[in-house]
Amino acid sequence: MFNPTGGASMTEIPLFPLSTVLLPHGHMPLQIFEQRYIDLIARTMREQSGFGVVWMRRGAEIAGEGISTPDLGDYGTFARIVDWDQLDNGLLGITIRGNERFDVGEVWREPDGLVMASVELAEPLTPTPLLxxxxxxxxxxxxxxxxxxxxxxxxxxxxxxxxxxxxxxxxxxxxxxxxxxxxxxxxxxxxxxxxxxxxxxxxxxxxxx
Missing domain, CATH: 1.20.58 (Methane Monooxygenase Hydroxylase; Chain G, domain 1)
Known part of the structure; x- marks a missing residue:
């Protein structure tokens, strides 16, 4: 479920909503401190898979009983972890790299607060000569x-x-x-x-x- 291969079919992936936009080929450092994301990163690294990064149009990514899903963009970027380290502040630091773009379908929360979505992954970008x-x-x-x-x-x-x-x-x-x-x-x-x-x-x- 966490290791899509691209294409036009729908697949379910975990989301990491952010106030910043991750682009294909883009690199982004993150500090991980919430338990649901620590669990997600551990599973991602163990399975050598990834997760979706989607821009939050407004508001914050707050989980809890009765809290709805955040106001997310209609599309995002599938991310993979390319580096990780234990930071001086004790938090887990990771660097992610953007891969395929995807369109967001249904969005829901798991019991632990993790946001999930049914998405349609675009085909990987074909390298294009720089004119x-x-x-x-x-x-x-x-x-x-x-x-x-x-x-x-x-x-x-x-x-x-x-x-x-x-x-x-x-x-x-x-x-x-x-x-x-x-x-x-x-x-x-x-x-x-x-x-x-x-x-x-x-x-x-x-x-x-």
Whole structure:
């Protein structure tokens, strides 16, 4: 149940609702402290599986008797754990990487408060050559890789894949989460790159003023 292989069929997966958006190819560190998520991570690591990350439009992910499911986005990203460690504060720290996108169907809570969903997984992204007119994205991403925070993430980026360059760049940049969520919903690499390029031009214009 926790190890979907992709495709157009519906499958049930556990969800990790977050106030931030995880993108395919994106890396994200998390601190785990609630028991239901500690149990989920232990099961995920034991089974070498994953879970869904879905953006919360508003509110908090609070579980309890009589508490409804959080206000979630209509789609999210299937995540796998790529690193873990015991943090200095005693909490479990993990790093997750985004994989396939999925559309959310029915959502419910388990007795322990864990949010589950029936989802339809998209096919894994097919690597797409990075066109010459998109190379400005590569320059920005390589510049970000020089930042100490990004270097600590030990990213291994395929600069020949436009999807990976665009999504990795979008994950790292401090855009509003609603913007990242909107771009996650795009299925055309040309549209995604055009929107990302427009956002970068807007930021450059603001910096120049």
């Amino acid at each position: 010459e007119r998109w190379e400005s994205l590569t320059a920005v991403l390589k510049g970000l890789e020089m930042h100490p925070h990004v270097q600590r993430m030990n990213l291994s980026i395929d600069y020949d894949d436009a999807w990976e360059v665009a999504y990795t760049l979008l994950q790292l940049l401090p855009f509003d989460e609603s913007i990242k969520y909107e771009l996650l919903g795009m299925t055309s690499i040309e549209t995604l790159v055009a929107e990302l390029d427009l956002l970068l031009n807007q930021v450059s214009g603001e910096d120049a003023e």
